[in-house]
Amino acid sequence: MKEHISEDLKELVIVRLETLPSDRKVSIGAYGEFDKEELIQHVKKGDEIGSKIVEVELEFLRALKEGIVA
Amino acid sequence: MSSILITRPEHDDTTYYLSHWSKEIIALADQKGIHIFDLNREKAVKLEVESRLKKSYPNLVILNGHGNDTTVTGHKNEPLISVGENESLLKSRIVYAISCKSAKVLGPKSIDAGALSYTGYDDDFIFMYDPNKISKPCSDETAKLFLSHSQRFTESLIKGNTVKESFSRSKNILRENLMKSLSSDSKDNALTRYLWWDLTHFVSHGDLNAAIS
Amino acid sequence: MKEGSKEKFLKIYANLPLGIRKEIIVVLENEPFTWSAVYVEVFNNTEKSIVLLKKLEEMKII
Numbered sequence: 001m002k003e004h005i006s007e008d009l010k011e012l013v014i015v016r017l018e019t020l021p022s023d024r025k026v027s028i029g030a031y032g033e034f035d036k037e038e039l040i041q042h043v044k045k046g047d048e049i050g051s052k053i054v055e056v057e058l059e060f061l062r063a064l065k066e067g068i069v070a
Numbered sequence: 071m072s073s074i075l076i077t078r079p080e081h082d083d084t085t086y087y088l089s090h091w092s093k094e095i096i097a098l099a100d101q102k103g104i105h106i107f108d109l110n111r112e113k114a115v116k117l118e119v120e121s122r123l124k125k126s127y128p129n130l131v132i133l134n135g136h137g138n139d140t141t142v143t144g145h146k147n148e149p150l151i152s153v154g155e156n157e158s159l160l161k162s163r164i165v166y167a168i169s170c171k172s173a174k175v176l177g178p179k180s181i182d183a184g185a186l187s188y189t190g191y192d193d194d195f196i197f198m199y200d201p202n203k204i205s206k207p208c209s210d211e212t213a214k215l216f217l218s219h220s221q222r223f224t225e226s227l228i229k230g231n232t233v234k235e236s237f238s239r240s241k242n243i244l245r246e247n248l249m250k251s252l253s254s255d256s257k258d259n260a261l262t263r264y265l266w267w268d269l270t271h272f273v274s275h276g277d278l279n280a281a282i283s
Numbered sequence: 284m285k286e287g288s289k290e291k292f293l294k295i296y297a298n299l300p301l302g303i304r305k306e307i308i309v310v311l312e313n314e315p316f317t318w319s320a321v322y323v324e325v326f327n328n329t330e331k332s333i334v335l336l337k338k339l340e341e342m343k344i345i
Binding site for chain 2: 019021023032033060068
């Protein structure tokens with residue numbers, strides 16, 4: 001992800017991830033499988049996986065501008 | 071006579087899910103009298119894949135696994151098909167890669183090398199699942215929202231439909247699952263962002279009028 | 284004619300599926316706000332709405 005991730009964005013993504021169900025895991029490509037807490041830790045660390053998680057959230061949030069149901 | 075090559079590594083949760091969700095396809099192909107070269111677990115390696123592509127000439131190639139822009143991997147992430155190495159083996163085939171990012175570079179390069187079509191994902195493939203269902207992945211209703219379109223794509227191809235028709239049908243299923251997750255009644259609102267991601271990154275290259283029959 | 288952030292927000296909000304409106308969209312002073320919560324502030328032209336809209340614009344969400 002090329003965009004710089006501001007602290008505001010990180011904070012938003014973390015709060016949104018907190019609402020994910022605790023009894024599910026997310027498989028993200030070749031990065032592996034993560035539960036909610038692991039996703040949050042990666043975003044806090046700001047590593048490659050964290051950047052990918054933020055990218056996925058942002059792509060969705062910004063798609064809402066154009067109308068997700070077209 | 072048509073034949074299919076399918077790779078099904080099972081070395082982690084992700085590949086285990088993809089492998090088990092491919093079983094129905096194998097059963098359908100068998101019903102239709104289509105020969106399947108099923109490279110499951112330790113057989114999902116480069117040597118086997120190359121050998122089958124060179125000697126048995128499958129019309130449809132289904133690659134389950136991990137990957138990146140230029141590579142699709144198999145058992146324990148061993149590269150199977152890589153740009154600049156062996157994508158020419160996909161010549162004249164219809165390819166479906168449930169493998170991250172490979173449709174970004176390997177896909178178009180395969181078309182340049184003569185593949186009929188290449189369908190896959192131009193970024194990471196993401197899905198949510200219930201780890202309590204790991205012993206029975208096909209009964210996982212959460213994973214179903216992410217994997218059912220993939221099943222339908224290959225089923226549609228096996229039934230003789232074109233890549234265009236199959237791709238359109240499977241995208242519609244993914245879109246329907248997205249719509250379900252958006253509703254105020256849905257308990258699956260959290261899945262929406264990942265369904266949206268997969269829908270956006272599910273792409274097809276090459277001759278969309280290609281079919282296996 | 285340049286669209287203000289309030290107008291942009293209202294247009295986007297009107298088009299949002301109901302299931303999405305209860306999602307958190309911005310955090311202000313450690314307080315999370317959903318689309319609907321921001322809508323209430325914007326509808327009432329509160330001072331908070333100005334800050335919220337500014338944040339949403341900075342994050343390119345509106």
